[in-house]
Amino acid sequence: MIEIKGIKKRFGDIEALGGIDASIEDAKVFGLIGTNGAGKSTLLKLLSGIIRPDAGEILVDERSVYENTAVKEEILYISDELYFFMNASPKDMIEFYVNLYPKFDKTFCKKLLSGFGLDENRRISTYSKGMKKQLSVILGLSAGTKYLLCDETFDGLDPVMRQTVKSLFAEAILERGLTPVIASHNLREMEDICDHAGLLHQGGIIFSRDIDDMKLSLHKLQCVFKDDNITDDILKKDGLDIVLHKKTGSIHTFTVRGGRDEIINRISTYNPIFQEIIPLSLEEIFISETEVQGYDIKALVL
Amino acid sequence: MTSKHSFFKLLTEDFRRRLWAFALIIIGFLIAFPLWSFFVTDNIVKYQYRDNVSRYTESQMYIDFAHYYGANNPDFAIGLAAITIFAAATGLLWLYSPKKTDFFHSLPVRREERFSAIFINGLLQITVPYLLCAVLSALIWQGKLGATGLLGLSVILFLKNMCRVILIYGLIGLVIVLTGNAFAGIVMAFIICFEGLLLFWGIASMIELHLYTMEIFSPLYNDYIMKTTPLFAGFAMTYHIYVTGIPVTTLVGMLIIGLISGFVSLLLYRIRPSEKSGKSIVFDAAKHIIYILVTFTIAIDAACFVTALNSDYSAAWEIIMLIVGFVLAHIGVRLFMELDIRSVLKIGIPTIISGSLTLLTLLMFKADPLGLNTYIPDKEDIESMGVYEYMLNQDVSPMLSSYAINAVGSSRAWSLRSDYEPYYLLKNLRLTDIEAPYAIAEEGVRNAAKYPVKPFQYNHYAESDDMLDMISVSYHLKNGRDISRVYYLDREKISDKLSGIYDNPEYKRGMYTVYDIDKEKLSGATICTYAGYFGSASPKIKLSDETIKELYEAYTKEFEELTDEERHRESPVAEIQFMQKALEDFLKEESSIKEQHYMDSFYIYPEMEMYDWYPIYPSFKETIALAEKNGIDIMGAYETEGITKVEISKDYLLENGENEYWQEETAELMLEKMSEEDKKSFMDSLTMCTLDYIAVSFGSLADSESDYIVQIHREGSDREYSFHQSYAFKEGKVPDYVARYFGEKQSDFGKNNTSGYLSEKH
Structure with a gap:
């Protein structure tokens, strides 16, 4: 479970987050919804320990995340701006992740790659934008982490793909209690995937509730x-x-x-x-x- | 990353990621080493020594190898620096990309581990191929030129160069961690390289202008630059240090600074906010420090710049340029840091601090509230003093005045002396009788109070009445401190004090290295007489071993007793040089360094023949007697007996541009029927010294732009001759008939004589 307690973050004169309290339950797909500049990416970066909050604390399974490698092994962050090494193929990226994430499942990853029709030996730079997003989700799911933080990852994916990803998430949630946290500004696209949603606006969460409820x-x-x-x-x-x-x-x-x-x-x-x-x-x-x-x-x- | 993911895995992961960079580095080293070695050795075999390769000696091979791959080869140094910057940048430039920074910082790896892995990997990417290629090159040289022993040299050169590699590598790492984008990185690198230099230039210029008695001597200047701007200094040294190369201490200093920079980078990286990637300066505190340093430095430099440009002082311009410099620096730094034109209008606490600091600095220099410019210690606090005055240090011997060697520091290590470098001399010179030096200092302080800024009318010769003399004084205090001051004063007022200092044996013992010689370790002695041919071609006679020690004792005693009055009244009749192995080794080493790096240049390699000649005056009876006992006729050149004719003729330039030194018909003055008195007075007034303040040259008697030839004909021997550079008349002793002759020849006689002595006499 992720607990967000009074988190504040400023970037110079701009207040990105102004004291957020929220909790993200395990084994549910959490949708973080908000306009551009609402603070979604900032919150995800804080959750993944990339940046440090100015005030407040983030506890992942009751442990602080910043510079805590043990906690970070349970979190995989997929940025809205995807990064893959120069001239790398999916195979190279798999090797890279295998070294960093102890629960990385190579067989599962290769199975998914094949299922999605992605050639593991092809250079990623030749992939389309959608294919890169698919690859990032596949790598994220294969890493075996408990938390998967996706920043605008599903924006632009077609509905079939969203459904596929949703079923993969459901599978992972059932099998190992995966908790995906998905940030997006598009409500329509989030509807297919999320179990729980929080609306972020001007650095604060307006409400957070279970969608089924x-x-x-x-x-x-x-x-x-x-x-x-x-x-x-x-x-x-x-x-x-x-x-x-x-x-x-x-x-x-x-x-x-x-x-x-x-x-x-x-x-x-x-x-x-x-x-x-x-x-x-x-x-x-x-x-x-x-x-x-x-x-x-x-x-x-x- | 958990413990099972070892540091080694991170290292290999980073290595794999940067394999392309490693490949390029290897290509660079392969070209610089094995390929270049093949080319060079081929060249040596095919062209330089095609007839007989065995003539290419092992020592020459050492010199050539060191020339190509040593720390002092500028081309190689720059190439190596480029590879180093490339290796450092490919490792850390991801910090400039927010996308990459987010990616790497989201991974389960501790920051210090990641940084260390990248840092070490980059160094290994340079070190391993460099070492292998260096060894390979040595083997190529050895194999193709048939010699041994280059492997050790290649490793030594590798270690020396690695010091600078680590310095550059560490500084680039620091720059990248401190900045968030490439533009800011380049600006920051510039600041790191030049801030110290620019700050020092400004402060040194302010001191020179306002607190001018506290003049900073050049060795201190170099020392400061080395410490504040090591990278710049390192390269400057590559080009400009001709004498000793880059000393080991400097290399070790570079290594230490490089390692410290790397360590500081690591510490800063641990707290580096990821969100600052892409910004200019990553740390807010650093922003303020940079702002204050740059605005302050530029303002001070601008204030001094106008004076440096005009060689004249104007208080109004100084203040205007101070303000202009500050405003321009403020705009530049703000734009660079914020990339926002509106930020220029931001006047914050750093602006107030920097502005106040700048004004306060100017005030401190201009008003001198601490009285630094007129400082003089109490007599009771002084243990000893040193005085350096250019004319006092010149010993009327043409050779000595050009190529004396002075001892450096307390270790008395040898060093070639430049024209004006009293710093080392003052450190060694300790006159316990401080009456005369103190009186000079008091006069200097009175003048310092009189002139608010440095008087521009001064020189080392004080040759005219409106020129001030520059005198350096050191106070060695009883509390162990050494304080130095430079005074500008009228030489006339202190000439008796200066004479008193010269007469003091302590002065000569502190000033001249001839007194540092252990007479038991003398390796030889040579006397240069003025008999026969005069000038640089004068015969030099080596003395036998038995007489050297005896001669050394006699000479040092007589030289010590020489008074200032005597050396002006007399003129040296010969020169003597005592050789010792330490000096010979030093010069040999110097010569070898020159050969290594400047084989094709016009640099004159130092040779023993050029250094440490000391004058023999006619009053050095014992020295002269000992020389004559050993068959060296010193005074013969000055005897009047047998002189049949003296000719002084103008040297004409032929149409083809060549000089025609001797033509009967060109003789202007022929003194054939000289009386014995004339001959005596002529020879008595003749001197080898041509220094303007001591002697009157033939040129200055008439047409100073022409050369004059003096010929002395003797019975039963070839004529002796010399050029005007070697002959002059002693101060106030121009023979009447010569003066009269030139007076008739030139109506405005004495016009070109800058010394004033002739016009006084006539």
Whole structure:
């Protein structure tokens, strides 16, 4: 488990992180979401021990990470700017990682390379951008570390590849309790992969929650009432936790917090002509949640 | 990296990563060593010694090998420096890339381990191929030229060169750790190389201008540069130290500084913030130090620069240039560090500190609140004193004045003396009778109070009334401290004090190395007489071993007793040189160094014949008698008996540009019917010394741009002759008939005479 306690980091006059508290549970895919400059990369660099915080502490399995090689052996960081040695092939990189990460699984790595159609003897500099990203994820997964920190690694990958990676993550989570931490500014792409998401904005985490929990506790309801006088105020007074309400013609669209059955039961008492629960996208969940907290999510992420 | 991932693994990993760089380094060494050796040895066999290779001696081979691969070969030094910089840069330049820095710092490797592995690997990449190629070259030389013993020499040369390699390697490492991008790295390297030099130039110039009695002697200057700017000094020495090469102590110093730089780099790297990659200066504290150092140095240098440029002093210009220099340096440093034009307007604490420091420094020099310029210790605190005055040190012998050798330091090691280097002399000269030196110093202090900046009207000869004389004085205090000062004063006012110092035996014993000779270790003696041919071609007679010791005792005693009045009244009639093995070995070594490095240059190799000639005056009766007892006629050249004719003729330049030294019809002055008195007065007034303040040359009597030939004809012998450079008249003793003749020939007689003596007499 990674615990982030009151982390602050400044770069000259710029405050990158202004006192962050969060925790990342083991064996879950954590999505770190935020706009460019929100502090995602800074946080990942702090988590991987590349840079030192100005204040606060980061504990990885209750141990400090900075200049702690034992902890760093359990963390692999994939930067948004990928780096491979000059003229190196995947084979060379495997040899390099084998020396550094004791649990590196060469066989697994070669199997993945073959599965992804990457030639282990070809020079990496001749790979496309997407292939390089695939290679970095393969190396990261093969390193056998407990934590895999990915900075914008999946941005630009096609949905098939994202699904493949998700299943690989799921496999690793089940087999050895891998905890991937994925930073991105793209909510749509994160939705396929993450179990838990934290929204970072202006150096602080606005909220951090389990995506399934969010999906289970927040619903989009579309309905048409016979009685035109039914308003959201009436429904609220009746105990419905309405986060958002829109009315287009006679169709009401509510975003309501609470259990699905409970919401349907309550709405049914108003004898709607039509009612339907529609699944919420991660984007909609974020819109709802952030608007509740007074932020305009569209300005932040989308 | 866990313990099972050993340091060796890191080393091999880094080596593998930099294999391409290693390949290039090997190619460089292969070209510099085996390939070049093949070329050179082939050249020697085919061209230089094609008839007889065996003539190519082993010692010559040693010299040639050292010439190509020694620490003093500038071409090789630069090539080696380039390889070193390349090796250091390929190892650490990733620190300039944020992408690479993030990658390496995310890995489970301790920083010190990574740095050490890279640092050592880079050194090995130079050391191993260098050593192998050097040995291979030695074998090639030996194999092709048929000699032995070069292997040891190649290893010695390798070790010497490695000292400089480590210095450069360590400094480049330090520069890269301190900076975040290549541009800043280059600027920082420049600062490391030249900051000390520029700072010293500014401070030294301020001292020379305002606290001018505290003049810094050149040996101290060199010493300072070596310590503050070793890399620059190292290369400067490669080109400019002709005498002893790069001393072992300097090489060891380079090695130590290189290792310290490497160690400091390691310490700094441990705390180097990764996020500073790509920035100019990585450490904020270093930014402020660099800012203060550079702005202060440039401001001080700019203030001095205007005076150096004009050779004149202006307080207004000094202050204007100080401000201009400071502002320009401020703009430059701010732009370099921040790469933001707005940063130029940033006036922070470092600006205030540097500005205050600059103004305070100027004030300290201009106002001299500590009274450093007029400092003189109490008489009671002084144990002994030393005085160096150019004219006092010249001993009226043409040879001696040109090529004396002085002892250096307390060890009395030999060193060739440059024109003005009183530093070592003053260290050794300890006059316990301080009355005369102290009086000179007091006069100097009075003048220092009179002139707020260094008087520009001075020279070593004090040849005219409006010129001041420059005198160096050292105070050896009872508390063990040595303090030196340089005074500018009117020689006339202190001439009797200077004479008193010359008459003091302590002065001669401290000044002349002839007194350092252990008479039991004398290896020879030579007398150069003025009989026969005069000048440099004068006959030199070696004395027999039996008489050397006796002669040494007589000469040193008589020279010690020689007074200043006597040496001005008389003129040397011969010169003597005592040889000792230590000096001969020293000169031999010097000569060999020259041969190694300047075979094709016009440098005159030092030979025993050129050094340590001491004058014999007519009053040195015992010395002259001993010489004559051994068959050396010293006074014969000055006898008037047998002189039939004296001719003084103008030397004409022929149309083809060659000199025609002797033509009967060109004789201007023919003194055929000289009376015995005339002959006597002529020979008596003649001197070998042509120093302006002692003698009146023939040239200065008339047309100073022409050469004059003096010929003395004797009965029953070939005529003797000499050129005007070798003959002159003693001060105030120009024979009347000669003066009259030239007076008639030239209406404005004496016009060209700068000494003033003739015009006084006539």
